[in-house]
Amino acid sequence: MSYAKSTRPTRFLRVCPLRARDEARALAEGAAREAVEVDARDIDAKRAVTFEFARVEDATAALERLRGGRTRASVFGAGVADGETALACGYSARASDSRAPERERTKASRRSSVEGLTLIENFVTVDEERALATLAATSGDETRLARRRVKHFGYAFDYGTRDANLKVVDEIPELAMEVLRRLPRETPGYEGAMRCDQVTVNEYPRGVGLAPHVDTHSAFGDTILSLSLLGGTVMEFRTSGEAHRAIYLPPRSLLVMHGESRYRWQHYIPHRKFDTLEGEAAPTPRDDVRLSYTFRERRSGPCECAFPLQCDSRDGAQSKCSKRKTGKTQAFAELVGESGDSF
Ligand SMILES: O=C(O)CCC(=O)C(=O)O
Ligand SMILES: [Fe+2]
Structure with missing residues (x-):
């Protein structure tokens, strides 16, 4: 899955550059508590990481913390040491749907509506x-x-x-x-x-x-x-x-x-x-x-x-x-x- 920059708020945040792999992992572990998924492949390939949140509001709150916090440790409350450099971060979208409006997830029912x-x-x-x-x-x-x-x-x-x-x-x-x-x-x-x-x-x-x-x-x-x-x-x-x-x-x-x-x-x-x-x-x-x-x-x-x-x-x-x-x-x-x- 590849991600592209998005000018509108989405459920995805991309954070880069991260100087070392370990640092990215530590950040990812912290984020995993509140983010829905972490695109871990990015950690290895590009030293950047994409977080998927459950709601756009959650991504926005995390982005505000990212931009406001001086240290990486403050980002997700994770134990990330050595974080003096500000992180480049922003919303992103799956490359294939960066122009399309984000598809609403189907809400799951507690009753079956499939035959059989x-x-x-x-x-x-x-x-x-x-x-x-x-x-x-x-x-x-x-x-x-x-x-x-x-x-x-x-x-x-x-x-x-x-x-x-x-x-x-x-x-x-x-x-x-x-x-x-x-x-x-x-x-x-x-x-x-x-x-x-x-x-x-x-x-x-x-x-x-x-x-x-x-x-x-x-x-x-x-x-x-x-x-x-x-x-x-x-x-x-x-x-x-x-x-x-x-x-x-x-x-x-x-x-x-x-x-x-x-x-x-x-x-x-x-x-x-x-x-x-x-x-x-x-x-x-x-x-x-x-x-x-x-x-x-x-x-x-x-x-x-x-x-x-x-x-x-x-x-x-x-x-x-x-x-x-x-x-x-x-x-x-x-x-x-x-x-x-x-x-
Ligand atoms: O875990 C489940 O509930 C479904 C497993 C399944 O679909 C399968 O084993 O074919
Ligand atoms: Fe099955």
Whole structure:
């Protein structure tokens, strides 16, 4: 992501020059407490750093402190030593939208408005949440991805082929199956949920998200469920058209993806530290960690969904997926998300 100077106030501040890398890092750490994201790549490449704030007002307040303060230590209240030189700083905008007005974030709803998507709040109790978190910490083999940790139960998920054919020694914890079985019968996707035989546990540190994707049609069945523990998050849904929805998943809630929400819409979690929720005046900070249990049923025959464009059983997503090994196509980038994250 590159940033350009902006003459109008934005949520982004660019601060430069910073004389040493360490100094930039210390500043970034201080800023991270109130800024939404730090473009860390800039620290290495240009010795300048871009901070993204939740609101334009927050960026303005920080800019005033930056311009008013004589020392760097005063900037974000961070322990930055040796700061006699005034910093060059100002608003910036993502280069691609420096002329366009800043797009308002979609406010996340607490109710689903995607066909086939059901959110059940308080699906597990606080005690069960704690027990499931302990189980995730003490059992299963850990895989470290770029920004999050995962564990697989029942079958391993292969991040290359995006299927799950390898049986693993770690069975799905009985408590996880027990809570899943209490899903109300009338929930769309109930039958598929009862056949789940693969579980992935994801641990997301604050600010870390998940790239847009549709879970592989050929590998998994009609119903995909995600149980949120310890922290809430906004999950967003988009289609290849313009449609875009955001839903807030509180801790202890269960999200059931079935129908269009499972087969046609991509789901993803934006990488950010604050979420914007409907009915909340101020942005909501994410918790330090969110744990999710994703339940899936491995598919045996080909997928027969009504969405051939997204379906690798019909050569829709398959051709894009196989190109992954030879080079990323635009279509594939769209399928898995611009960040190229794994899921
Ligand atoms: O963490 C979540 O809630 C979703 C995970 C997910 O989408 C996946 O594993 O495919
Ligand atoms: Fe997924």
